[in-house]
Amino acid sequence: MSNIPNIDLNLLKLFVVLYETGSVTETANILHMSQSACSHALTRLRARLKDDLFVRENNKMLATEYANRLAADVMPAFEAITLGLQDAKPFEPHLVERITLAATDYTAWCLKPFLRNLLNQFRHLSIQIIQLEERIPVQALKEQKLDIVCGFEHQQETSESLAQLKWFEGEYVTLSCASQSLPQKLPLATFMSKPHVLIAPWNETRGIVDHTLAQSKKSRKVVLATPHMLNTPSLLADTDWLLTLPAKYAEHVAKASGLTIHKPPVEIPNYRVKLYWHKTRQCDPKLQWFVTQFCQFYSLSNPT
Numbered sequence: 001m002s003n004i005p006n007i008d009l010n011l012l013k014l015f016v017v018l019y020e021t022g023s024v025t026e027t028a029n030i031l032h033m034s035q036s037a038c039s040h041a042l043t044r045l046r047a048r049l050k051d052d053l054f055v056r057e058n059n060k061m062l063a064t065e066y067a068n069r070l071a072a073d074v075m076p077a078f079e080a081i082t083l084g085l086q087d088a089k090p091f092e093p094h095l096v097e098r099i100t101l102a103a104t105d106y107t108a109w110c111l112k113p114f115l116r117n118l119l120n121q122f123r124h125l126s127i128q129i130i131q132l133e134e135r136i137p138v139q140a141l142k143e144q145k146l147d148i149v150c151g152f153e154h155q156q157e158t159s160e161s162l163a164q165l166k167w168f169e170g171e172y173v174t175l176s177c178a179s180q181s182l183p184q185k186l187p188l189a190t191f192m193s194k195p196h197v198l199i200a201p202w203n204e205t206r207g208i209v210d211h212t213l214a215q216s217k218k219s220r221k222v223v224l225a226t227p228h229m230l231n232t233p234s235l236l237a238d239t240d241w242l243l244t245l246p247a248k249y250a251e252h253v254a255k256a257s258g259l260t261i262h263k264p265p266v267e268i269p270n271y272r273v274k275l276y277w278h279k280t281r282q283c284d285p286k287l288q289w290f291v292t293q294f295c296q297f298y299s300l301s302n303p304t
Helices: 009-021 024-030 035-049 065-085 105-121 138-142 188-193 208-214 232-236 247-253 285-298
Strands: 054-057 060-063 098-103 126-131 148-153 162-170 172-177 195-199 221-226 242-246 259-262 271-278
Touching (some): 009 065, 105 148, 105 285, 148 285, 162 285, 271 285
């Protein structure tokens, strides 16, 4: 692009309008200029292009041969620029074909009521949920391989490249097989003596429970680690294992699985479930529509 001529594009805009109108006065009115300013701009353009461009005859500005050749190239370019700067055609949500989400199995489960409602309203829409293999896949969002990420965090985070919408905050509880007959609030000694199951969505070796215990220089015995939350409670049957997980899912599954819900003996930080998307797509009408639908469904405020 280094070979682009060094010329004021406003002068070319004046040329286009004057070529169409043939009148300095009308051109000045269209461009909201004084007639004197319009004449001075034309003088500058003539000097820059080394051609008279227009010759006055009977109060009409007639184009020179050079001006006719210039117009053949410049006017289509200005039409393309004008079209490009016009507002895009109105967004039609019923024409949206696909939304690609990344989620853990737990956050996908949390999304189920909203997605079911959305798909019932928009029959042409399909949702692809991709396993969230890293906590926030920034590069995939940037490259538009993903539209939205539904993930979670334990500490407030900010990102220069990501926009985010807080959905809800939740606490953790611990599950055990009901046959163990453990108290509702687990004593620390009992908690530490039992084998534990670790839910590790990104195959990490330590979770929030381990980080919390480490602050008191304690560690638990993890006998099983799995990236999948939804089927993990069933593993506790007929064992003395403990499983710490979000209360929202524990309350859903405990009774049917023959499990007891306990309050952990340590203060585990709450988790926050959020939607993330890349800031380069802040004005993408498809994403704006999806986030608005989400906020309306859950009575949330749209992110600014």
